[in-house]
Amino acid sequence: MFTIGKASEQSGVNIETIRYYEREGVVPKPGRSAGGRRLYSPDEIATLRFVRRCRDLGFPISIIQTFLSLTKQSDRSCGEVKTLAESHLDEINAKIENLELLRKALLSLSANCDDGTAACPMLDALMKDGFGELRSEQSRP
C-alpha cells in the first residue's frame, strides 16, 4: 500500500488532482491508515494512471467515468468504447481544422505588420467593418 505522494509519483497524477478525483467520485475512496492517511493499492494506482492517460488523450472526465464503469462490466463494452472514441476523434478533427483556419488568418494579419508604417495594419484590420468573421464554435476550447 502506498501513501498519496507515492501514488502520485507512480500514476503521474498530481496529489491535489487525486483528491479532486476522489471528491468528484471519478475514482473510489481509498482505505486509510490508523492516522487517517489515504492508502492506495497497486490496482488503485493503475486506475489513476488510466484516468491520466485518458485525460492526456483529451477525453473529458464524464467519458472517462463511462470507460471506468465499462471496464468493470467486461462484456459488450468494446462497441460503446469505439463509438465514444470516434466521436471524440471527430471533435479533435474539428479542433484541428479550426486551428488551421486561425493559423492562416493570423499569418495573413501579422504579415502586414512588416510594412513599416507607424499604425498597425493588423489592429486596423480587426477594427474595420469589412473584416471577414470567423465565428467558429469549436475555436473556444
Add this chain to the structure above:
Amino acid sequence: MFTIGKASEQSGVNIETIRYYEREGVVPKPGRSAGGRRLYSPDEIATLRFVRRCRDLGFPISIIQTFLSLTKQSDRSCGEVKTLAESHLDEINAKIENLELLRKALLSLSANCDDGTAACPMLDALMKDGFGELRSEQSRP
C-alpha cells in the same frame, strides 16, 4: 446611442458577456440613460466587435487588453503586436501538433476495437503498463 441589446446585436457579443467585459475592465464603462441603462456609442460597439474578433482568433483576454491599450498609443505599437501575434501563432501550432498526435494515438487505439473479442483492446491498452506516455502540456486547453 444604443442600448445593450442593440450593442450585442451589432458587435456579436452576448449581452451577459458585454457586462462581464465591463466588470473585468476589458472595455470601459459606458454612459447611462436617466433610467440607469447602459448606452453605447458606435465607437464603443466597434471596440466590442474588436474584442470579439480577437477572441475568435483565440487571443486570451489579457493579450486583448494589451492590444486595446496599444491602439490608444498609436505609435510604435506594431512591433509589439507582431511579437504577441507570433507567440500566439506558436501556441496554435503547438496545439495543432499535439492534436495530431492525439489523433494518431486515438486512431490506432480504436482501430483494435474491431477484432471481435469481448474485452476492449483499447481500454486494455490504456490499463497496461507498457503504454507510451503522452504527457503533452499543451494538450489541455
Add this chain to the structure above:
DNA sequence: TCTACTTCCTGTAGCAGCTACAGGAGCAAG
C-alpha cells in the same frame, strides 16, 4: 391611464478541471 410585454438592471452561482493556499496534524530521523 391601465395593462401586458419586453428589455434591462444587480448580484450571485455554476460550468471544467484543476491548482493553490491556510492552518493544523502525523510521522521518521537525528
Add this chain to the structure above:
DNA sequence: CTTGCTCCTGTAGCTGCTACAGGAAGTAGA
C-alpha cells in the same frame, strides 16, 4: 525533542463566460 517532511480538510481562485432570481424601466396597444 526538535526539525522537516508529508499529509489532512476546507475553501478560494483560475479562464471566459453563461444562467439564473428578483426587480425596475420602457414601450405598445386598448
